[in-house]
Amino acid sequence: MRVTADDVAARAGVSRSAVSRAFTAGASIQPDKRAHILAVADDLGYRPNLMARSLTGGATGLIAVVVGSLSSPYESWFLDHLSQGIRARGLWPLLVPVSPGQEIEPALDHALAYQVDGAVIAAGSVSQKLAERCTANGAPIVVVGRVLDGGGADSVCCDNRAGMAMIAERLVAAGRRRIAWIGGRADTFSNVERLDGLTAALAAHGLALSETRRGDYSTDSGLVQALALLTAPERPDAIVCGNDAMAIGAIAAARRLGLRVPQDVGICGFDDIPAAAWEPFCLTTVANPVAETVSAALDLLTRRIGGEKGPVATIRLPPALRLRQSL
Amino acid sequence: MRVTADDVAARAGVSRSAVSRAFTAGASIQPDKRAHILAVADDLGYRPNLMARSLTGGATGLIAVVVGSLSSPYESWFLDHLSQGIRARGLWPLLVPVSPGQEIEPALDHALAYQVDGAVIAAGSVSQKLAERCTANGAPIVVVGRVLDGGGADSVCCDNRAGMAMIAERLVAAGRRRIAWIGGRADTFSNVERLDGLTAALAAHGLALSETRRGDYSTDSGLVQALALLTAPERPDAIVCGNDAMAIGAIAAARRLGLRVPQDVGICGFDDIPAAAWEPFCLTTVANPVAETVSAALDLLTRRIGGEKGPVATIRLPPALRLRQSL
DNA sequence: CGCGGTTTTGAAAGCGTGTGCAATCATGGT
DNA sequence: ACCATGATTGCACACGCTTTCAAAACCGCG
Numbered sequence: 001m002r003v004t005a006d007d008v009a010a011r012a013g014v015s016r017s018a019v020s021r022a023f024t025a026g027a028s029i030q031p032d033k034r035a036h037i038l039a040v041a042d043d044l045g046y047r048p049n050l051m052a053r054s055l056t057g058g059a060t061g062l063i064a065v066v067v068g069s070l071s072s073p074y075e076s077w078f079l080d081h082l083s084q085g086i087r088a089r090g091l092w093p094l095l096v097p098v099s100p101g102q103e104i105e106p107a108l109d110h111a112l113a114y115q116v117d118g119a120v121i122a123a124g125s126v127s128q129k130l131a132e133r134c135t136a137n138g139a140p141i142v143v144v145g146r147v148l149d150g151g152g153a154d155s156v157c158c159d160n161r162a163g164m165a166m167i168a169e170r171l172v173a174a175g176r177r178r179i180a181w182i183g184g185r186a187d188t189f190s191n192v193e194r195l196d197g198l199t200a201a202l203a204a205h206g207l208a209l210s211e212t213r214r215g216d217y218s219t220d221s222g223l224v225q226a227l228a229l230l231t232a233p234e235r236p237d238a239i240v241c242g243n244d245a246m247a248i249g250a251i252a253a254a255r256r257l258g259l260r261v262p263q264d265v266g267i268c269g270f271d272d273i274p275a276a277a278w279e280p281f282c283l284t285t286v287a288n289p290v291a292e293t294v295s296a297a298l299d300l301l302t303r304r305i306g307g308e309k310g311p312v313a314t315i316r317l318p319p320a321l322r323l324r325q326s327l
Numbered sequence: 328m329r330v331t332a333d334d335v336a337a338r339a340g341v342s343r344s345a346v347s348r349a350f351t352a353g354a355s356i357q358p359d360k361r362a363h364i365l366a367v368a369d370d371l372g373y374r375p376n377l378m379a380r381s382l383t384g385g386a387t388g389l390i391a392v393v394v395g396s397l398s399s400p401y402e403s404w405f406l407d408h409l410s411q412g413i414r415a416r417g418l419w420p421l422l423v424p425v426s427p428g429q430e431i432e433p434a435l436d437h438a439l440a441y442q443v444d445g446a447v448i449a450a451g452s453v454s455q456k457l458a459e460r461c462t463a464n465g466a467p468i469v470v471v472g473r474v475l476d477g478g479g480a481d482s483v484c485c486d487n488r489a490g491m492a493m494i495a496e497r498l499v500a501a502g503r504r505r506i507a508w509i510g511g512r513a514d515t516f517s518n519v520e521r522l523d524g525l526t527a528a529l530a531a532h533g534l535a536l537s538e539t540r541r542g543d544y545s546t547d548s549g550l551v552q553a554l555a556l557l558t559a560p561e562r563p564d565a566i567v568c569g570n571d572a573m574a575i576g577a578i579a580a581a582r583r584l585g586l587r588v589p590q591d592v593g594i595c596g597f598d599d600i601p602a603a604a605w606e607p608f609c610l611t612t613v614a615n616p617v618a619e620t621v622s623a624a625l626d627l628l629t630r631r632i633g634g635e636k637g638p639v640a641t642i643r644l645p646p647a648l649r650l651r652q653s654l
Numbered sequence: 655c656g657c658g659g660t661t662t663t664g665a666a667a668g669c670g671t672g673t674g675c676a677a678t679c680a681t682g683g684t
Numbered sequence: 685a686c687c688a689t690g691a692t693t694g695c696a697c698a699c700g701c702t703t704t705c706a707a708a709a710c711c712g713c714g
Contacts, residue, residue: 014664015663015664015665018663021662029660029663033662053668054669055669055671057669058669
C-alpha cells in the first residue's frame with residue numbers, strides 16, 4: 001500500500017541503494033540516473049520515510065518544545081518566534097504542552113522516546129537530574145526564561161533585575177512614592193527575580209514596596225488584584241506588575257474605578273507583548289528580547305547537538321525600557 | 328551508548344521479545360517477569376524507541392498541526408485547545424507553522440514523511456488533490472475553519488452566516504443605519520462567508536453595507552481601516568469586523584477620535600477571543616465554539632485513523648451572540 | 655590492448671522494535 | 685503416570701532506510 005524505496009527501485013530498474021543515494025545529497029551516483037530515479041519517485045509519490053531514516057542516521061530533526069498555556073499572550077508570542085526559528089534551521093517542533101499544574105517530566109520522557117534531537121524548555125520546572133537524563137539520552141536541552149540552579153543545562157534568559165532597575169528609575173523620576181507590586185506564582189523563577197530586582201533597585205533610592213500581592217500572570221488576576229489595591233484606604237500611586245497581561249488587567253481595574261492612568265496611578269508591566277502597545281493601554285513596560293532569546297537558545301542548542309562539549313552556558317539578554325503612557 | 332531493548336534483555340536474563348512484551352499492554356507474559364523487566368529497564372533508563380516501534384506498528388502517534396501566525400490571538404487560543412485535545416487522546420502534536428504567504432504543501436509533505444497518523448489543518452489553502460494525497464499516504468486530514476469545495480476532506484467549521492445573521496439582528500434592533508464592514512484577506516474562506524452572510528442578513532431587513540474595507544485580521548489593520556472609515560465625511564454608525572482582533576483595533580480608532588462606543592459608533596467582531604471580554608473593550612461579538620470545534624475535529628480524525636470509510640463529513644457548529652457593550 | 659586509478663553500483667549488514675510461529679512449560683483431569 | 689490444554693517463551697523475520705564493502709564499470713594513457 002505505502003510506496004517504499006523498493007517499489008521505486010523496481011520501477012526504475014535499479015537497486016534500492018541507488019534510490020537511497022538519489023535522495024541523499026552529495027552521494028555517489030550518476031547525475032542522469034539520479035534524475036531518472038527522482039522522476040520515477042515523484043511519479044509514484046514516493047518520499048523517504050523519515051522514521052526509518054532516523055533509525056540509522058541517528059538524527060530525527062525533531063526538537064521538543066515544552067511550553068505552558070498557549071492562550072497566554074506571552075507564551076504564544078514566544079512560541080511563534082520559536083517555531084519559526086526552529087523551522088528556519090531545518091528542524092521541526094514537536095509540541096509538548098504542559099498545563100500550569102502538570103509535571104513536566106513524564107511529558108518530556110515521552111518526547112525523548114521519539115528520539116528528539118534536542119529540547120527547548122520554556123515552561124515547568126526542570127531539575128538538574130532531568131537535564132542530565134536528557135543529555136545522556138542524546139537530547140541536549142536549553143532552558144529559556146530561567147536559569148537552573150545546579151547549572152545542569154544551558155539557559156538563556158532576560159536580565160530581569162536590570163529590567164526592574166529601569167522601571168525603578170522611572171518610578172523615582174515620576175515621583176511615585178507608594179509603589180505596589182502584583183506578582184505571579186511565588187515559586188516562578190521570573191517572579192522571584194523580578195520582585196527581588198525591583199525591591200533592590202527601589203532600596204537603592206531609599207524606597208520600599210508599599211504592598212505586594214500575587215496573581216497568576218493572567219489578565220483577570222491582574223484585574224482582581226489591582227481592584228483590591230486601588231480600593232484600599234491607602235491607595236498606591238503606582239502598580240508594578242510581574243508581566244504585561246496582569247498590567248493590562250490593572251489598567252482595566254483603574255478605569256473601572258474612574259481613576260486616570262498615569263495621573264492617579266501609574267501602571268507598568270514586563271515583556272512588551274504585542275497587546276501592550278494597543279491604544280487603550282499604551283503600557284509602559286520592559287521589552288523582553290524574544291527574538292534574540294530564541295536565536296541565542298537555538299544557536300546554543302544546535303551547537304550542543306553538533307557535539308560541542310564544554311561548560312554550561314548562561315546567556316543573559318538585556319531588556320529595554322518602553323516608555324509609553326501608563327507610567 | 329543509547330540503551331536498547333537488548334541491553335535490558337541481557338541485564339534481566341531474558342530474551343528481547345520478553346522486553347518488548349513487558350512494554351506492550353496485554354501481551355502474554357508472566358506478571359512477575361514483567362515487573363522484573365520493568366524494574367531493570369527503569370534502572371537502566373530504558374524507554375522503547377518510538378521511531379523503531381512505529382516502523383513495525385504502523386502508527387506513530389503524531390498528528391500534524393498546520394497553523395498560521397501564532398501571535399494572532401485567535402490562532403493561539405485555538406492551538407491551546409487543540410494541543411490539549413490531542414494530548415488528551417494520547418497523541419502528540421507535530422507543529423507545522425506556515426506564514427501567511429507560504430505554501431502549505433511542501434510543509435505538509437515533510438510532515439507526511441514523518442509518517443504522521445493524521446493532520447489537522449487550520450491555516451493555508453488545501454486543494455482537493457492535496458487532501459487526497461494525504462489520505463492515500465495513510466494520513467487522514469481534517470480541515471478546520473473552512474469547508475473544502477470539492478469535499479475532499481472532513482471539515483468542521485463555525486456557521487459563519489448564522490453568526491452574521493445574529494449580528495445583523497442586533498444592528499437592526501439597535502437602529503443602526505450606516506453599517507460598514509472591515510474584512511480580512513479577500514480570498515479567505517471565513518472572510519467570504521462572513522461578508523456574504525452579513526450582506527444577506529442585512530438585505531433581509533432592507534439594508535445594505537454602506538462601505539467595505541479590507542484589513543489583514545490584525546489589530547493594527549483594524550485600527551487603520553477604522554480610522555479611514557471614521558474620518559470620512561459620512562461616518563458610519565456601526566462597524567462590523569471580520570474578527571475580534573480588528574474590532575479591537577477599531578475600538579482603539581474610535582477612542583483616538585474621541586468617539587463614544589457604542590453611542591457614536593457601534594463596533595462588533597467575530598470569534599470571542601479572550602481579549603474581547605477585557606474591560607476596556609467589552610466587545611459585542613459572536614462566539615466561535617472553539618472547544619466544540621476541536622473535539623469534533625479530533626473525533627472525526629481519530630475515527631478516520633481507525634479506518635472508518637464513508638463519505639466526507641462537514642460539521643457546522645452554531646455560534647452564539649455575546650452581547651457586551653460595544654454594540 | 656592492458657593497466658592503474660577513479661567513480662558507480664548492488665548485495666548485505668545493520669538500526670531498534672513488534673509479532674507469527676513453533677517449541678516449551680505448567681496445569682489439571684483421568 | 686499420562687495426555688490434552690493453554691499460557692509463556694525465544695527465534696527469526698519484517699519494517700524502510702542508510703551505509704560499508706567489494707565487485708564492476710569506466711577513464712585516460714602507455
